[in-house]
Amino acid sequence: xxxxFMRSLYTERGSQILLGVLIAAAILVPxxxxxxxxxxxxxxxxxxxxxxxxxLCYALLAIAVDLVWGYCGILSLGHTxxxxxxxxxxxxxxxxxxxxxxxxxxxxxxxxxxxLNWSELPWYWHGFDRFAFALLxxxxxxxxxxxxxxxxxxxxxVTGVYLSIITQALTFALMLAFFRNEMGFGGNNGxxxxxxxxxxxxxxxxxxxxxxxxTAFTLGGAYxxxxxxxxxRAGRVIRAIRDAEDRARFIGYRVESYKLWLWTFSAVxxxxxxALYVPQVGIINPGExxxxxxxxxxxxxxxxxxxxxxxxxxxxxxxxxxKTWFTGAFPEVWLYALGALFVLVTLFLPQGIVGxxxxxxxxx
Amino acid sequence: xxxxxxxxxxxxRERVFDFVARGSRAPRLDVxxxxxxxxxxxxxxxxxxxxxxxxxxxxxxxxxxCIIGPNGAGKTTMMDVITGKTRPDAGSAWFGQSIDLxxxxxxxxxxxxxxxxxxxxxxxxxxxxxxxxxxAMAGDKRVWRILFARRTPAQTERIESxxxxxxxTDQREARAGSLSHGQKQWLEIGMLLMQDPxxxxxxxxxAGMTPQETERTAxxxxxxxxxxxxxxxxxxxxxVRSIARKVTVLHEGSVLAxxxxxxxxxxxxVVEVYLGE
Numbered sequence: 001x002x003x004x005f006m007r008s009l010y011t012e013r014g015s016q017i018l019l020g021v022l023i024a025a026a027i028l029v030p031x032x033x034x035x036x037x038x039x040x041x042x043x044x045x046x047x048x049x050x051x052x053x054x055x056l057c058y059a060l061l062a063i064a065v066d067l068v069w070g071y072c073g074i075l076s077l078g079h080t081x082x083x084x085x086x087x088x089x090x091x092x093x094x095x096x097x098x099x100x101x102x103x104x105x106x107x108x109x110x111x112x113x114x115x116l117n118w119s120e121l122p123w124y125w126h127g128f129d130r131f132a133f134a135l136l137x138x139x140x141x142x143x144x145x146x147x148x149x150x151x152x153x154x155x156x157x158v159t160g161v162y163l164s165i166i167t168q169a170l171t172f173a174l175m176l177a178f179f180r181n182e183m184g185f186g187g188n189n190g191x192x193x194x195x196x197x198x199x200x201x202x203x204x205x206x207x208x209x210x211x212x213x214x215t216a217f218t219l220g221g222a223y224x225x226x227x228x229x230x231x232x233r234a235g236r237v238i239r240a241i242r243d244a245e246d247r248a249r250f251i252g253y254r255v256e257s258y259k260l261w262l263w264t265f266s267a268v269x270x271x272x273x274x275a276l277y278v279p280q281v282g283i284i285n286p287g288e289x290x291x292x293x294x295x296x297x298x299x300x301x302x303x304x305x306x307x308x309x310x311x312x313x314x315x316x317x318x319x320x321x322x323k324t325w326f327t328g329a330f331p332e333v334w335l336y337a338l339g340a341l342f343v344l345v346t347l348f349l350p351q352g353i354v355g356x357x358x359x360x361x362x363x364x
Numbered sequence: 365x366x367x368x369x370x371x372x373x374x375x376x377r378e379r380v381f382d383f384v385a386r387g388s389r390a391p392r393l394d395v396x397x398x399x400x401x402x403x404x405x406x407x408x409x410x411x412x413x414x415x416x417x418x419x420x421x422x423x424x425x426x427x428x429x430c431i432i433g434p435n436g437a438g439k440t441t442m443m444d445v446i447t448g449k450t451r452p453d454a455g456s457a458w459f460g461q462s463i464d465l466x467x468x469x470x471x472x473x474x475x476x477x478x479x480x481x482x483x484x485x486x487x488x489x490x491x492x493x494x495x496x497x498x499x500a501m502a503g504d505k506r507v508w509r510i511l512f513a514r515r516t517p518a519q520t521e522r523i524e525s526x527x528x529x530x531x532x533t534d535q536r537e538a539r540a541g542s543l544s545h546g547q548k549q550w551l552e553i554g555m556l557l558m559q560d561p562x563x564x565x566x567x568x569x570x571a572g573m574t575p576q577e578t579e580r581t582a583x584x585x586x587x588x589x590x591x592x593x594x595x596x597x598x599x600x601x602x603x604v605r606s607i608a609r610k611v612t613v614l615h616e617g618s619v620l621a622x623x624x625x626x627x628x629x630x631x632x633x634v635v636e637v638y639l640g641e
Contacts, residue, residue, distance in 0.1 A: 233498070234511040240488040240499055247486045250447060251500045251559055252474035254507075261507050 005231040014310035014354065015227060019220060025052070026216045030209045046205050050280050053212040055320050057277040060219045062300045062312035064269035067226050069298070070307030071235065072262055073242035075160075077294045078167025079270045081174050082142035084288040086271025088178075089141050091191035091284040092125060093134035094202075098195050111193070112186045122184045131198055138275040139268050145170075146267030147260065154256035154263070159245070168291050175289030190285025197279050208280070215276045219313070222269055226309055229262075238262055299342045305352025314353055393477055393562055394462040395425040400563055400593045401446070406455035408441055408617075415441040416452065417617035423563070428589035430604045430625075431597045433614035434637065439597040440483065442614070443565050447480045448473045459563070471505065479561035483568045485548035489541030493532050493551055496540050497523045500555035523558070530554040530584065546577035553584060564588065566596045570603050582606045613637075 009015050029052065032044035061083055068074040095110045104114040108121055127133040149170060153163055181187035200207040229235050241248045241255050249255050278284045296319075304315020319341070326334040349356055393400075401423040408416040416438045423429050431439055444450035445457060448470040457465040463476050474480075488496050501519060504510075527533045530550040535543065540551060549569055556564050569585065570578040578600070585607055588594055598604050604611065604625060611628045613620040621631045628634055 229511070232511050233513045234507060236491060236495055236499060237505075237510055239490055243488050243490050244486050246449075247482070247488065248499075249470045250474055250480045251555060252471045252502075252505045253510075254471045254505070257507050 005228045008227060008231045012310075014308060015223075018223060018310040018313055022216050022220045026213055029212055033205060033209060046208050049205075049208050049212050051324065053208070053215050053280045054277060055317050056212070056215040056219050057273045057280070058297075058300070058320050059313040059316040060215070060222055060273035060276070061270050061297055062304070062316035063219075063222055063226055063309055064266045064273065065297050066301045066306055066309055066312035067229075067269070068263055068266045069301060070309075070312070071230055071242065072238045072259060073159075074259065074263060075164045075298065076167045076263075076266075077164045077291065077298065078171040079267070079297055080289055080291070080294040081167075081171035082146060082267040082270035083274040083277070084171075084174070084178075084284065084286075085141040085145065086138045086274030087278040087284040087288060088185060088191070088274075089128075089134055089137040089271070090275035090278045091194075092128040092137075092185075093131060094194040094197060094279060095191050096125070096129040097197070098193065101195055102193070110186070110191070112181075112189065113184070116181060118184075125184065135275075138271050142267045142271030142274075143264055146264045150260045150263040154259045157256075168294065171289050171294055172291050175286050175291075178286035178289060186285070188286060190283055190287075191278075192283040192285075194279065194282055202279055202282065211276070211280050215280070218272060218276060222272070223309060223313070226269075229265075230309070234258070296338070299338060299345075301352075303341060303345050303349075303352055305349075305354030308354050311352050311354035318353065392462065393460045395460045395562075397461060398425050399423070400425040400427075400460055401595075402456070402458040403442070403446070404456050406442070406445055406452045406457060408438075408445060408450060408452045414617050416445065418455070419614075419618050421612060421619060423593055423595060425562075425593055426590050428585065428594045428596070428607060428609060430608040430611045431595060431614060432599070432601075432604060432611060433620070436616075437614040438617040439614055440567060441617075443480060443567060443597070446473075446565060447478060474559065474561075475505070477560075477562035478565065479556035479559045479563070480565045481549075481552050481556055481567055481569065483571070485545065485552050487540040487543075487548050487551050487555070489539065491540055492537050493527070493540055493543070494523060494536045496551055497526055497554055497558050500558040502558065502560040526554045526557050529557065529587070531580070546573050546581075549573065549577075549581065550584065553581075557588070561592065563593045564595070566594060568598055569596065570598065570600050578603055579606075 009019075029044060029049055032042055033046060033049050036043045061079060064082075065076055065079050068076055098110065100107050102111045102114075104111055106114050109118060113121070128137070149166070153166060158166065177183055178185050178190075179188050185191065194202050196202055197207065197211075200210065230238070237248065237253055238258055241253070241258060245255055274284075274288070297316075300315040300319045301312045302315070303319055304313065305311030319338075322337070322341075323334060326337055345352060351358070399422050401421070403419055403421040406416050406419040407414065419438065419442065421442075431442075433439055441450060445452050446465060448465065448468055451466065459465050459473075459476060459478060465473060465478075468476065488499065491499065498515065498519075501523070503513075524533070527536055530553060532543075532547060532551060532554065535547065540548065543551060553566070553569070556566075566585065569581050573581065582603060585594060585596060596604075596607070608625050610623065611625050612622045613628055613631075613634050615637050620637060621628050621634050623631075
């Protein structure tokens with residue numbers, strides 16, 4: 001590992017806090033859920049564990065967006081597409097695991113295919129009965145899509161708002177496609193009614209804890225990987241491209257390669273986040289492709305503070321906690337609150353919460 | 365049996381196909397005829413307006429050349445053509461005898477040994493002065509190499525020596541965005557030096573500088589000539605007088621006159637263009 005990367009971990013408060021909290025959560029959450037009796041005040045319900053796991057998936061997605069937006073200036077409004085593709089790849093594996101336990105009891109075909117009177121499994125559903133293949137697809141499907149889109153867009157030097165619009169159109173087009181029953185992904189109902197993952201019952205507390213821990217460790221690993229990239233010389237090149245693209249090109253950097261590489265990596269992270277999300281929430285449907293979700297991710301990152309990675313995690317947690325609370329207490333108000341939050345942050349907190357904290361510490 | 369015509373073309377053993385030549389690194393710079401830059405009959409038209417009109421210009425190896433001309437004469441467009449930003453509609457551009465600039469894109473041209481300073485000082489504002497120079501350092505700039513790149517002591521030394529040359533040693537850890545206008549210009553020249561180019565293109569280096577800064581910049585550029593070929597585009601006549609040995613006057617996209625500054629200034633056509641209308 002390059003030395004600057006290690007140095008950044010020793011000196012950066014945000015990194016230390018984030019990793020500390022993740023480790024603490026990985027120890028405390030299982031103990032509070034499994035070891036503390038259910039009638040104790042300290043007991044953590046399985047519902048809460050799953051909710052926390054979901055937040056961590058969002059945090060991973062936020063890191064992926066921050067990596068391209070905060071560090072390279074690529075404002076993606078299409079990361080939901082990569083997230084949902086990763087989710088669908090995992091969902092297809094989970095569907096195949098149902099086997100004869102479905103409503104129609106068909107050993108091969110998922111329920112929705114039987115319902116549509118399909119007689120055989122579409123070719124692209126083959127292989128998903130194996131977990132390793134599904135994992136490969138979790139990485140390949142979003143990665144390949146991002147690579148192809150990026151290859152065309154960055155080569156043609158599409159930047160700024162035009163690129164954002166293209167990514168938005170991409171996720172919208174995929175949403176419409178996945179809504180169609182003929183696509184073979186369950187239409188507007190999506191994939192659901194999952195039973196087990198690798199033989200573990202998805203409803204059991206232990207499996208929920210296992211999924212939470214996997215998500216926490218993946219988030220930690222992804223954070224370290226992103227930190228290693230941003231602390232390397234390539235990370236400095238990426239920020240240089242963000243600040244003065246032409247200058248970078250004229251001193252000899254192939255700007256499109258750097259963008260393509262970072263963009264694809266970011267899409268893969270989003271896909272992994274989706275794959276971790278689906279078994280925890282128990283469903284994946286085309287609604288996950290909705291462009292509005294992509295804009296929400298951007299708001300998480302902006303609220304937390306972009307270009308820091310840990311700010312993205314903080315933003316995802318804070319905004320999603322607020323969302324859970326608001327949609328419970330005042331469901332009609334949530335979208336207005338979200339909009340107001342974005343406007344306020346853009347106007348008064350250009351560096352997000354992280355920037356605000358840094359300013360408070362300086363002045364204190 | 366007679367071979368089909370398609371096969372016939374592939375059987376031509378002397379021919380180097382485009383797809384073979386493409387992607388290969390540019391050949392080595394060859395200046396054995398002592399000319400580093402050949403621009404011949406370059407024409408660039410934007411919507412019918414001819415920014416460059418059959419421009420023909422040669423720059424000798426090791427020369428410091430000043431290019432002057434009224435606004436819209438095509439100076440910046442000429443630099444765009446040389447660095448690969450703009451493709452000409454006609455003409456040829458060669459770097460030495462062996463490198464056809466029109467076949468290369470910006471990073472390839474930079475790697476071949478042409479550095480460019482923009483009119484508006486362009487540095488990486490969020491990076492430190494030291495990091496700016498490090499990023500500009502010559503070497504393999506592909507993603508994987510750069511991701512795992514470590515600075516060697518020799519490279520650090522090189523950066524230090526450039527810091528000294530451009531007079532920014534005390535600012536090495538300062539954010540480039542916090543530098544004064546003149547310091548940014550020098551940093552950008554320093555970044556060119558780090559690239560170790562054979563040919564430097566410098567667009568209006570003293571625009572907006574104080575007289576002291578201008579003088580310092582003149583020294584800097586004079587120090588570079590000889591080891592590098594330098595092409596300077598400038599409006600400031602006093603500055604041109606202080607550095608130029610040979611001056612080219614551009615007007616309406618082609619060369620109007622060429623020679624020493626005195627010859628050029630006494631050329632009736634130049635006088636007409638500058639004072640005429």
